[in-house]
Amino acid sequence: MIGFWVLAAILVASAVWTISASKPVYSVVALLLNFAALAVLYITLSAEFLAVIQIIVYSGAILVLFVFVIALLSSGVSPFAMGPNRLPKIALPAGIVAFAGFAFLVYAASKALMPPARVGGPVGAPGVFGSVADFGTALFTVQLLPFEATALILMVAVIGVITVGGEQMREPPDARRLQARTDRAMREAILREGKG
Amino acid sequence: MMAAPIGHYLALAAVLFFIGVLGVIVRRNPLIMLMSIELMFNAANLLFIAFARLWLHNAGQIFAFLVITVAAAEAAIGLAIVVATFRPEKYVDVDEVSALHG
Numbered sequence: 001m002i003g004f005w006v007l008a009a010i011l012v013a014s015a016v017w018t019i020s021a022s023k024p025v026y027s028v029v030a031l032l033l034n035f036a037a038l039a040v041l042y043i044t045l046s047a048e049f050l051a052v053i054q055i056i057v058y059s060g061a062i063l064v065l066f067v068f069v070i071a072l073l074s075s076g077v078s079p080f081a082m083g084p085n086r087l088p089k090i091a092l093p094a095g096i097v098a099f100a101g102f103a104f105l106v107y108a109a110s111k112a113l114m115p116p117a118r119v120g121g122p123v124g125a126p127g128v129f130g131s132v133a134d135f136g137t138a139l140f141t142v143q144l145l146p147f148e149a150t151a152l153i154l155m156v157a158v159i160g161v162i163t164v165g166g167e168q169m170r171e172p173p174d175a176r177r178l179q180a181r182t183d184r185a186m187r188e189a190i191l192r193e194g195k196g
Numbered sequence: 197m198m199a200a201p202i203g204h205y206l207a208l209a210a211v212l213f214f215i216g217v218l219g220v221i222v223r224r225n226p227l228i229m230l231m232s233i234e235l236m237f238n239a240a241n242l243l244f245i246a247f248a249r250l251w252l253h254n255a256g257q258i259f260a261f262l263v264i265t266v267a268a269a270e271a272a273i274g275l276a277i278v279v280a281t282f283r284p285e286k287y288v289d290v291d292e293v294s295a296l297h298g
Contacts, residue, residue: 004200008208015212015235019219024227031231038238044199045249047257050241050264057264062234062271069275070227073282090221098217106210110203129252135261143258150265157269161276 003044010037024070028063035059046130205246213239226282230274237267 010033017030035058042051128134139147212235219232241260248256 001200004204008204011208012211012215015215018235019215019223019228019232021228024225024231027228027231031234034235034238038242041242042245045245047245047248047260050245050257050260053261053264057268058234058238062268065271065275066227066231069279072279094221095218099214102210102214106203106206109206130249130254130257135254135257138254138258139261143255146258146262150262153265153269157272160269160273164273164276164280 004041007037007041007044010034011041024066028066028070031066032059032063035063048130049132049135050130202246202250205242209239209243209246212236212242226274226278230271230278233274234267234271237263237270 014030014034014037018027018034021027021030035054039051039054042048042054216232216235216239219235220229223229223232241263244256244260244263248254248260
C-alpha cells in the first residue's frame, strides 16, 4: 500500500512536470520517469510481461523517437526554441467540464464496479497470472485475431509515415535549391527597395 | 490480493488522464501535446491492467498490449507530421548559409 502511494506520487509529479516543462527535452526526461514508475506499478499488478514491454516500447522506442525529432528540429531557428505557452480562452471551461466529468466517472465506477466472485477465462492460478507463458498462450490462442489486427495497425502506420514523410523526398533537390535561391533574391530585392 | 483497492487505481488513472487532457489543451508545442497523448494512453493502460488483475482475466492485458501498439503507431505518424510541418527549410544547401558573410 505504501508502494502504491509512492508510485502514485511519482506518476502524478512526473506527469505534471511533463506538461509544464519549458523545453520538450525536459518533458522527455519527465516522461521517462513516468513510464518507469508505471512499469513498476504493472509489476505490482502481476503484469510482468507488459512491464517489460512498457520499458522496451515506450522508453526504448517512442521516447528515443521523440528525442530524435527534438534533435532534428532544434537546430537553427526553431519553432520549439521558445514554445508559446498562451492559454486559449476555451481552456478554463473545457478543463472544468472535463474534470467534472472525470470526477463523476470515477465516483460512479468505484460505486458500481465490485469484483465478481470468479470470471471465467483462459486463466491459471493467481500465481502464474500475467506471466510471459500465460500471456503468450492467450495471445496466440484465444486472442489471435486482435494480435493479427496489431500487424495491420503497424502496416497502416508504416504506410502513413511514408506518405507523410515522402512528400519532401519526391521533390527533386535541384528544385529546392532553385527555390531557396529565388527566395534569397527576393529578400535581397526587398531589402534594396527598403534602403532606396 | 491487490496492493491497493481498485478505486485507488481508478482515481490515479483519472488524474493521469486529466493531466494529459490539460497538456493537450494548454500547451501549443506539438511535441509536448504528443507526449500528453501518450500520458492519456498510459492512464487507459493502467486501468486495463488493474481490472485484468482484479478479475484475474488476461483479456485486459491483451487489450493493453493492443493499446501500446496503437500508441507506437500514433507516435510514429504524429512525429512524422510534426517533422513534415516544422522541418527547417532554410539550410538545404550550405552555399545558401550566409549568416557570417559580413
